[in-house]
Amino acid sequence: MLAQAIKRRLGKEENQKGFTLIELLAVIVILGIIAVIAVPLIGNVISNSKDSADAATARQVYDAARLYVIGEKNGNFETVGNVTLAQMQDTGYLDKPLSLPSNKAVITTGTVHFNAQGQLANTTDTSTDAVSLTTATGADGAAVASNFSAKSVLSATK
Secondary structure: HHHHHHHHHHHHHHOOOOOOHHHHHHHHHHHHHHHHHHHHHHHHHHHHHHHHHHHHHHHHHHHHHHHHHHHHHOHHHHHEEEEEHHHHHHHHOOOOOOOOOOOOOOOEEEEEEEEEEOEOOOOOOOOOOOEEEEEEEEOOOOOOEEEOOOOHHHHOOO
């Protein structure tokens, strides 16, 4: 009697061999909806991380410029004004070559603009750039400038 019940139970399961077409379509639709929502979000995360990485590089250039002025100019910001990337690289305050993380392009020139108090030049004025970095990334080798405001440099986010 037990054997017959087991055979009947197994017999019913042998006829059911997988998912129906409707079940498969439902799963495919759900995966499609998830993909439509997730792909733009992932793209935004990647774009934001590239911008933040470039701002962090600008912050490192700014920190190196402050160390350069303190070490080489005896901390006299009143007479410095601007510090170039070449000055910092020649004296060992920055590595050579330096590149932007977002596009791996080598930074060819750069400038950090200070005011007389040793602050970034545009801590109150947003019309000028505090840190300017130039790379040669164009298809024709044209120079491409990346400019960072004092707010983006000090917060290390763009």
